[in-house]
Amino acid sequence: MFVDQQGSEVGKYTKTKLIRDHYQLDMSDEQFTQHDWRVLAAMAVALDALQDR
Secondary structure (H helix, E strand, O other): EOOOOOOOOOEEEEEEEEOOOOEEEOHHHHHHHHHHHHHHHHHHHHHHHHHOO
16 A cells, blocks of 8 residues: 555555566555555655566
């Protein structure tokens, strides 16, 4: 789960495959109206970079 500085949830991720790193990122409609969708996109890039070890 991704949270902002106030502690509210921005989005969440779920690992979908065990062999390779595949993740599903979700953002609810409420989160979408409160936060810019590009925040979740940036987190996806960061998650990919950090998991590629």
